[in-house]
Amino acid sequence: MIQTELKELGLAVEEAVTAARSKQDSQLLSFTEPVPAIDPISFFANGFSFDGGRIFWGNAAGSLMLAGAGEACALTASGNNRFEQMESKWKKIIQEAIIHNPQRKPGTGPIAFGGFSFDPAKPVTSLWKSFPDSKLRIPAYLLTVVNGKHYLTSNIVVNQDDRSADIEQRLEKERRLLLSATTLPDGPFVSSKSEVEPLAWKQLVRQATETIKQGGTEKIVLARELRVQFSDKANVAPVLNALTDSQTNSYIFAFENGDDCFLGATPERLVKIEDKKLLSTCLAGTAPRGITEAEDNRIGQQLLTDKKNRSEHQFVVEMIKKAVSACCEQVRVPDEPVLYPLKNLQHLYTPVEAVLHDGYTILDIVKQLHPTPALGGLPSEESVAFIREHEHLDRGWYGAPIGWLDAFQNGEFAVAIRSALIQGDHASLFAGCGVVKDSNPEEEYQETNIKFTPILSVLGGQS
Numbered sequence: 296m297i298q299t300e301l302k303e304l305g306l307a308v309e310e311a312v313t314a315a316r317s318k319q320d321s322q323l324l325s326f327t328e329p330v331p332a333i334d335p336i337s338f339f340a341n342g343f344s345f346d347g348g349r350i351f352w353g354n355a356a357g358s359l360m361l362a363g364a365g366e367a368c369a370l371t372a373s374g375n376n377r378f379e380q381m382e383s384k385w386k387k388i389i390q391e392a393i394i395h396n397p398q399r400k401p402g403t404g405p406i407a408f409g410g411f412s413f414d415p416a417k418p419v420t421s422l423w424k425s426f427p428d429s430k431l432r433i434p435a436y437l438l439t440v441v442n443g444k445h446y447l448t449s450n451i452v453v454n455q456d457d458r459s460a461d462i463e464q465r466l467e468k469e470r471r472l473l474l475s476a477t478t479l480p481d482g483p484f485v486s487s488k489s490e491v492e493p494l495a496w497k498q499l500v501r502q503a504t505e506t507i508k509q510g511g512t513e514k515i516v517l518a519r520e521l522r523v524q525f526s527d528k529a530n531v532a533p534v535l536n537a538l539t540d541s542q543t544n545s546y547i548f549a550f551e552n553g554d555d556c557f558l559g560a561t562p563e564r565l566v567k568i569e570d571k572k573l574l575s576t577c578l579a580g581t582a583p584r585g586i587t588e589a590e591d592n593r594i595g596q597q598l599l600t601d602k603k604n605r606s607e608h609q610f611v612v613e614m615i616k617k618a619v620s621a622c623c624e625q626v627r628v629p630d631e632p633v634l635y636p637l638k639n640l641q642h643l644y645t646p647v648e649a650v651l652h653d654g655y656t657i658l659d660i661v662k663q664l665h666p667t668p669a670l671g672g673l674p675s676e677e678s679v680a681f682i683r684e685h686e687h688l689d690r691g692w693y694g695a696p697i698g699w700l701d702a703f704q705n706g707e708f709a710v711a712i713r714s715a716l717i718q719g720d721h722a723s724l725f726a727g728c729g730v731v732k733d734s735n736p737e738e739e740y741q742e743t744n745i746k747f748t749p750i751l752s753v754l755g756g757q758s
């Protein structure tokens with residue numbers, strides 16, 4: 296550690312202890328400093344033993360990575376006004392925090408990272424016992440790698456009886472551990488896997504197409520579960536390393552809570568806000584990648600002109616454009632989708648750009664957008680009601696917003712798909728697809744099989 300930073304940190308701790316004593320209450324101190332380069336996955340691995348769990352985020356552009364260890368503060372919420380609850384809790388924390396952050400880079404300082412359940416009205420099963428309906432975490436330590444520069448934020452909750460010297464000693468020890476070089480443990484190996492009720496799921500797709508043909512709904516997204524057994528307790532850090540290496544154009548995320556870890560590599564941005572500039576993504580319509588370049592181009596061109604996939608995609612474009620237009624100006628949406636290539640598959644993609652009106656926050660937009668017709672359907676209420684009533688899967692945090700926001704109104708949330716819930720020596724993988732009136736159950740089933748591939752391959756399930 297550079298000595299000046301330690302001296303400044305010591306002064307900041309003194310200031311926080313004084314503030315805690317004068318207000319007779321705990322005080323959050325957030326201290327950000329530049330640090331020498333360190334691999335964020337190593338930082339994540341070093342944080343294994345920290346109380347409260349770890350977080351990880353790598354944006355699709357590869358320009359921002361966040362790794363967090365421990366938990367300084369937890370914000371939880373539930374029910375239909377959960378986003379508003381989160382907003383007011385976050386505002387109060389930031390107003391009262393002592394923030395030492397001369398850097399003011401997006402993703403530095405006191406950031407809150409976390410996720411939400413897909414449907415707060417659906418009964419929860421034991422599968423998601425370690426995850427509340429909604430949770431945002433301020434990590435005790437956050438490594439931010441932004442445009443190649445490294446910053447460490449220490450978030451400390453100081454109490455009136457704390458001694459500054461004790462706090463500084465603990466900080467120095469924990470920071471040294473986190474920033475030390477390390478060798479990643481071995482990744483998991485899948486010893487067996489089993490699909491959950493595949494035939495019943497195909498029958499449900501057929502039922503959904505019948506419901507759509509009867510009128511009232513245009514699209515219903517249906518998801519299913521694949522369970523895998525590992526040969527041993529799974530280490531998360533090597534899985535994140537493999538995802539970061541193999542899944543380009545995707546957001547890599549992990550949220551450890553209790554004994555479990557929800558992680559994934561999702562191509563689907565929900566919303567990014569930086570300096571009031573808003574970027575959202577319409578991603579729906581899927582095809583595999585070709586083995587040869589010629590075959591890949593043929594499949595891609597076929598996807599671009601396929602009636603069923605174009606209708607699936609257009610429902611998403613219309614909804615997001617309408618939702619963004621209600622709170623933004625200068626809304627720009629291309630007339631036609633383009634191909635969005637991933638390692639194992641390709642999607643139809645339409646970006647939505649806008650400028651946020653004053654008074655709106657990123658959680659306002661998350662609330663407006665979730666669930667988009669890419670994960671719920673259209674109309675939203677009717678399609679989510681069908682999913683709630685008929686889908687056997689407990690989606691938990693799958694298919695819902697996951698991401699971060701900082702103290703300067705910057706932030707980014709993605710839709711948590713291509714994901715898995717890791718529970719010691721076993722895991723549940725999730726994949727879904729948009730069902731429209733022309734959907735064929737077998738084809739949708741095959742589409743979900745392709746969507747399991749990215750996460751299954753890094754869990755040691757297949758090459």
Ligand SMILES: C=C(O[C@@H]1C=C(C(=O)O)C=C[C@H]1O)C(=O)O
Binds near residue numbers: 579669670713728746
């Ligand atoms: C629901 C998922 O993917 C969504 C559905 C898609 C489709 O049906 O074409 C494509 C991308 C996603 O918006 C998933 O991967 O689980």
Ligand SMILES: [Mg+2]
Binds near residue numbers: 580581607728729742
């Ligand atoms: Mg589809």
